[in-house]
Amino acid sequence: QLQLQESGSGLVKPSQTLSLTCAVSGGSISSGGYSWSWIRQPPGKGLEWIGYIYHSGSTYYNPSLKSRVTISVDRSKNQFSLKLSSVTAADTAVYYCARYKGAFDYWGQGTLVTVSS
């Protein structure tokens, strides 16, 4: 059974860079033609897709966040990562990682990141 687990700092200061990692177990991040994605959800609000990285390494980002987002993959550790720069309070959210191939079929449990000084 595929499992995804987010980790990273739960508290980030304004203007700094948010960094999260998603560890994948029960399957290889390099197999099957899947993409690996980040999605977030501000408290009490809906879901926002941030971007994904293909198994090949190419990336595709939400245009509204593109200038601040970097998603990368570490195949040796079977994990992928998110960096979001110049954060503000509006970036406070639960951040999920998920597998994508036409739909997001496996999700991590989510991790709350708060932006505050």
Added chain:
Amino acid sequence: EIVLTQSPGTLSLSPGERATLSCRASQSVSSSYLAWYQQKPGQAPRLLIYGASSRATGIPDRFSGSGSGTDFTLTISRLEPEDFAVYYCNKLTFGGGTKVEIK
């Protein structure tokens, strides 16, 4: 960028009733990429329907999806107590969600 608009925002129904949720896209969407998710408080979303009409593994057959082009529908034929939740449609970006609450 495709915008997905879900309606209604909230649906108040009783267990056993039929729920019909709508998702309208700002431009035509390939049915292959239209999905529906269920989310309960404190939990990650769960995939219900992919390819507009195919049920994900383990999803009961009271859940069904239909539609094409710009108009898609999720139907729950008979609401069970565990079905009261928020539902999202998705084609990379997400709709705003429909909350199905107990009347």
